[in-house]
Amino acid sequence: MDMFGPGNTHEVTNQVPLLADYNLFTSDPALVAAVDREGAGWHRTALERDGAALTKPDVLALGELANRHTPELSTHSPRGERIDALEFHPAWHTLLAQLRGAGLHALPFAHPQPGAMVARCAAYLLHAQIESGALCPMTMTFASIPVLQREPELFAALRDKLYAREHDPRDLPFAQKTSMMIGMGMTEKQGGSDVRSNRTRAFAVHDSGGSGRGGEYRLVGHKWFFSAPQCDAHLVLARTDDHEGVSCFFVPRFTPDGGKNAVRIQRLKNKLGNRSNASSEVEFFDAYGVMVGDAGRGVPTIIEMASYTRLDCALGSAALMRAALVQAIHHARHRSAFGRMLAEQPLMRNVLADLALESEAATLLVMRLARAFEDTTGTLEERAWRRLVTPAAKYWVCKRALEFTGEAMEVWGGNGYVEEGPMARFYREAPVNSIWEGSGNVMCLDVLRALEREPEAAQALLTGWRSVAQNHAALAGALDRLLTTLTTSSDIREASARRIAQQLILIGQAVLLVQHAPSCVADAFIATRVADGCGDSGRVYGSLPPTLDHAALVERAFAA
Structure with missing residues (x-):
C-alpha cells in the first residue's frame, strides 16, 4: 500500500517520546549523596516514593493544566456583593495537596529533628521540577512561621492550621478550616524593593486594648504586588507614624467577626510566567490587621x-x-x-x-x-x-x-x-x-x-x-x-x-x-x-x- 496516498501524507518518525515514569530522586546522584551527607538520610524512603510518583503522566500533566487554565477573579457576586473570589483549575488544588502532603510548608518547624531542613529542601527540589507556581504560597507560608512564632498568642491560634498536611481550598475564616496559607504584601507602586518608602498607613483601633505589638489596626493604602491573594492571611508592611518607620501586620482574609476583610483585589497580574499562581494589586479600605513585632521594626x-x-x-x-x-x-x-x-x-x-x-x-x-x-x-x-x-x-x-x-x-x-x-x-x-x-x-x-x-x-x-x-x-x-x-x-x-x-x-x-x-x-x-x-x-x-x-x-x- 502506498503510504503517501490521498489523506496520508507522511509517517511520524524521529519524534521524542514523553519523558515519564522515572525517579526524580534516585536518578540524581548529586542530590542523593547530598541528602545523606547533610543529615537527611532518614527521609530517603519518602523522597524515593515521591520521586517515582511525580513523573507519572497524569501528575506531569498537572503543571501544564494549571498554567493553561489560569486563575480567574470575581470581584462581585451576582447580587452585587463584594466577594473578591478566585477560581483555580482543579490541577492547582491537586498540586497544593501534594505539596502540603510532602511537608514543604512546615516540615522543619512541625517536626524538628536533625536534617529536617535538608529533607524539606530535597523534597522542594523534586516538586519544583513539576510545577513552580504552586510553590509560591508554600514558600511564603513556610517563611512566615519563624516570624509568627515570635507572637505566642497569635501563633497559638494559627499553629495547627499552619502545620496541617491537608490542603483546604475553602474560602472561609481560618478558624473554620483544617489548614491555612500565608502570603506577603510589601511592594508598592512608588517603591518596589525600597519598602522603606511605603505609604500604606495603619491606624490603631483605640478601643481594642492598646496599640503597638499585638495591637489591632486599620490599614489604608495599596500594594502593587500582593502575592497569592487567596491566602488566608498576609504579612503586610504599613506605616503607623511618619517618623517611626514601617511596621509589620498580620492581615487575615476575614475579620474576627467572620466578615470579609476590606482587602479589595483590583486586578490579577498578567505575568510572563508563574501563571498558575495568582498575583494581584490590592487596596486596603480600613482593613483589619494585628501588629507583628515592634512598632517601626517592620523591615527587620x-x-x-x-x-x-x-x-x-x-x-x-x-x-x-x-x-x-x-x-x-x-x-x-x-x-x-x-x-x-x-x-x-x-x-x-x-x-x-x-x-x-x-x-x-x-x-x-x-x-x-x-x-x-x-x-x-x-x-x-x-x-x-x-x-x-x-x-x-x-x-x-x-x-x-x-x-x-x-x-x-x-x-x-x-x-x-x-x-x-x-x-x-x-x-x-x-x-x-x-x-x-x-x-x-x-x-x-x-x-x-x-x-x-x-x-x-x-x-x-x-x-x-x-x-x-x-x-x-x-x-x-x-x-x-x-x-x-x-x-x-x-x-x-x-x-x-x-x-x-x-x-x-x-x-x-x-x-x-x-x-x-x-x-x-x-x-x-x-x-x-x-x-x-x-x-x-x-x-x-x-x-x-x-x-x-x-x-x-x-x-x-x-x-x-
Missing part, C-alpha cells in the same frame, strides 16, 4: 522571612535547571539529525556536559545552604553560609537559570519553543526567582552589607575555603583575586558588587565539588568557571575544552 521583622524565601528562590531555580537538563539529555538521546543521534555528536555532548556541570554545582550549593539554615551551633562559618552566601546564591543561581533554560530549550529546537512541551514553560518561569523578593542588584548589595557587618563570619568562611583551595592552584588563585577585590574602596566595591557575588558563589561551588563530587566534575568546573582567564563574563554553554570526557559528565548527570 520581615527580613527573617525574606531569608527563607531567598533560599527557596535558589532551590526553585536549581530545580528548573535540573528539570530542563534531564529533558535536554532525554531529547538528545532519542532524536537523530544528520545521520546520528544528537547525544552522539561531539558539539551537542559539549553543551549537555556543560549544562550538567552547572546543574550539579547548583544542587550542591542549595543543599549545603539547607544545612546552614538548620544549624543550631551558631558557628561563624555556618552563620556566613546563611547570611552571606544565601543572597549571593539567590542572585547567581537564579540568574544562571535564565540562560540555562534557554540553552536547554534550544536543544529541543523548534519543538522546545511551542507550548505543547515543558521547555517553553520552564523558560518563562525562570525570571521570576531572579526578580521576586529582591532583584540582582539588591541581592549583591546585601552581600556587601553582610561582608561589612559580619567580617568575622566572612573570614571564617573564607579560611575554611582556603584549606580546600590550597591543593588546587586555580581555585586558590580565584580566592586571592576575590580577597583583593574586597580590599578596594567602598565605591569600587559597590560598582563591583555583582562580580563579588559571582566570584563568591563560583568559589563556593568549586569548593563543594572538590569535597563531594568526582574529580572529573570538580576539575572541569574549576577550569571553565573559576580559573583566571576562563572567560566567565562572555562564555556560553558548550564551550568546554574538547579534552574533557563530555560523555561521562552527561552519563553521571542522568544515566541512560
Whole structure:
C-alpha cells in the first residue's frame, strides 16, 4: 500500500517520546549523596516514593493544566456583593495537596529533628521540577512561621492550621478550616524593593486594648504586588507614624467577626510566567490587621522571612535547571539529525556536559545552604553560609537559570519553543526567582552589607575555603583575586558588587565539588568557571575544552 496516498501524507518518525515514569530522586546522584551527607538520610524512603510518583503522566500533566487554565477573579457576586473570589483549575488544588502532603510548608518547624531542613529542601527540589507556581504560597507560608512564632498568642491560634498536611481550598475564616496559607504584601507602586518608602498607613483601633505589638489596626493604602491573594492571611508592611518607620501586620482574609476583610483585589497580574499562581494589586479600605513585632521594626521583622524565601528562590531555580537538563539529555538521546543521534555528536555532548556541570554545582550549593539554615551551633562559618552566601546564591543561581533554560530549550529546537512541551514553560518561569523578593542588584548589595557587618563570619568562611583551595592552584588563585577585590574602596566595591557575588558563589561551588563530587566534575568546573582567564563574563554553554570526557559528565548527570 502506498503510504503517501490521498489523506496520508507522511509517517511520524524521529519524534521524542514523553519523558515519564522515572525517579526524580534516585536518578540524581548529586542530590542523593547530598541528602545523606547533610543529615537527611532518614527521609530517603519518602523522597524515593515521591520521586517515582511525580513523573507519572497524569501528575506531569498537572503543571501544564494549571498554567493553561489560569486563575480567574470575581470581584462581585451576582447580587452585587463584594466577594473578591478566585477560581483555580482543579490541577492547582491537586498540586497544593501534594505539596502540603510532602511537608514543604512546615516540615522543619512541625517536626524538628536533625536534617529536617535538608529533607524539606530535597523534597522542594523534586516538586519544583513539576510545577513552580504552586510553590509560591508554600514558600511564603513556610517563611512566615519563624516570624509568627515570635507572637505566642497569635501563633497559638494559627499553629495547627499552619502545620496541617491537608490542603483546604475553602474560602472561609481560618478558624473554620483544617489548614491555612500565608502570603506577603510589601511592594508598592512608588517603591518596589525600597519598602522603606511605603505609604500604606495603619491606624490603631483605640478601643481594642492598646496599640503597638499585638495591637489591632486599620490599614489604608495599596500594594502593587500582593502575592497569592487567596491566602488566608498576609504579612503586610504599613506605616503607623511618619517618623517611626514601617511596621509589620498580620492581615487575615476575614475579620474576627467572620466578615470579609476590606482587602479589595483590583486586578490579577498578567505575568510572563508563574501563571498558575495568582498575583494581584490590592487596596486596603480600613482593613483589619494585628501588629507583628515592634512598632517601626517592620523591615527587620520581615527580613527573617525574606531569608527563607531567598533560599527557596535558589532551590526553585536549581530545580528548573535540573528539570530542563534531564529533558535536554532525554531529547538528545532519542532524536537523530544528520545521520546520528544528537547525544552522539561531539558539539551537542559539549553543551549537555556543560549544562550538567552547572546543574550539579547548583544542587550542591542549595543543599549545603539547607544545612546552614538548620544549624543550631551558631558557628561563624555556618552563620556566613546563611547570611552571606544565601543572597549571593539567590542572585547567581537564579540568574544562571535564565540562560540555562534557554540553552536547554534550544536543544529541543523548534519543538522546545511551542507550548505543547515543558521547555517553553520552564523558560518563562525562570525570571521570576531572579526578580521576586529582591532583584540582582539588591541581592549583591546585601552581600556587601553582610561582608561589612559580619567580617568575622566572612573570614571564617573564607579560611575554611582556603584549606580546600590550597591543593588546587586555580581555585586558590580565584580566592586571592576575590580577597583583593574586597580590599578596594567602598565605591569600587559597590560598582563591583555583582562580580563579588559571582566570584563568591563560583568559589563556593568549586569548593563543594572538590569535597563531594568526582574529580572529573570538580576539575572541569574549576577550569571553565573559576580559573583566571576562563572567560566567565562572555562564555556560553558548550564551550568546554574538547579534552574533557563530555560523555561521562552527561552519563553521571542522568544515566541512560
